[in-house]
Amino acid sequence: MRPRPNRPHRQSRTGNQSIWIFGRHAVLAALANPDRRIERVFATKEMADSHAAAIGKTAMTITSREDLNQRLPNGSVHQGIAALVAPLEEPGIEDILGRCGDNALVLALDQVSDPHNVGAILRSAAAFGAAGVIVTDRHTPSDTGTLAKSASGALEVVPLVRAVNLARTLDQLKEAGFWTYGLAESGDTKIGDLDLKGRTCIVLGAEGEGLRRLTADKCDRLVTIPTSNALSALNVSNAAAVAAYEWARQRPAV
Known part of the structure; x- marks a missing residue:
């Protein structure tokens, strides 16, 4: 097997532009990922209370489902929680x-x-x-x-x-x-x-x-x-x- 040089991670194709992640499982997984930089979580009061431990000290805004509908792309099934995050670096x-x-x-x-x-x-x-x-x-x-x-x-x-x-x-x-x-x-x-x-x-x-x-x-x-x-x-x-x-x-x- 021929050795290959290590390559650095590539920047995401979205560059440094923040992206939305929505839905309970997706947001909670992002919060648990040490490689993911979370800018702010937006959640209904019910979701914020249910997942207070996972959200921890992350910057958070309590909002309504209607507000999330306006913030996110049309048709997004957000379940009352979303996060504005930095894109992950792309692995090689x-x-x-x-x-x-x-x-x-x-x-x-x-x-x-x-x-x-x-x-x-x-x-x-x-x-x-x-x-x-x-x-x-x-x-x-x-x-x-x-x-x-x-x-x-x-x-x-x-x-x-x-x-x-x-x-x-x-x-x-x-x-x-x-x-x-x-x-x-x-x-x-x-x-x-x-x-x-x-x-x-x-x-x-x-x-x-x-x-x-x-x-x-x-x-x-x-x-x-x-x-x-x-x-x-x-x-x-x-x-x-x-x-x-x-x-x-x-x-x-x-």
């Missing part, structure tokens, strides 16, 4: 590799563009112990409110790496001992028939388009998740959850 692939033992899972997303899907995949990654999630630098949503809400706190605990060149990043993972499996309807092996012990990267394609050809060519094998004839394919976030569960099911007990 080395940050993921630093979390990996002999058995590790990384999920790589090839231009998955829906923030709800990316957030749900982060949530599955956290639930099943993945070391990180890789997304493409382009055609991928910023890690702002909707994604954080969908991730239900996972954005604060699972590294989200943005790869300028996904094919090159997959090569880096291979150099680090990962087997790369692309999920595709054309796959010749069922995921349940694979031996997923060791270092595993599951690669998932965009909504509708699936894996790009170059990305598929970089995978060691294309695999499928068998479904009934009534439905030929799963939503990408559902597929990620099934794949992450299968990896966790095979993981050796510690």
Whole structure:
């Protein structure tokens, strides 16, 4: 394995601009994250009283649900609490590799563009112990409110790496001992028939388009998740959850 130089964290694509995080789980996870700078919490009195210990000495404004509706993007499901925060610094692939033992899972997303899907995949990654999630630098949503809400706190605990060149990043993972499996309807092996012990990267394609050809060519094998004839394919976030569960099911007990 060739050594790679350490790279500093990149600044978030939102720069230094403050962002909104909303929803109970997302805000509480942000408050618990020492790497997240909280500028101010906005909460209804009921939510502020319920989570006084978590909010602690953080600057806070008691407000109404109607006021939050005005402050946040249209349609934000805030549950009576939101926070204005500084964006997290974006980690590099080395940050993921630093979390990996002999058995590790990384999920790589090839231009998955829906923030709800990316957030749900982060949530599955956290639930099943993945070391990180890789997304493409382009055609991928910023890690702002909707994604954080969908991730239900996972954005604060699972590294989200943005790869300028996904094919090159997959090569880096291979150099680090990962087997790369692309999920595709054309796959010749069922995921349940694979031996997923060791270092595993599951690669998932965009909504509708699936894996790009170059990305598929970089995978060691294309695999499928068998479904009934009534439905030929799963939503990408559902597929990620099934794949992450299968990896966790095979993981050796510690």
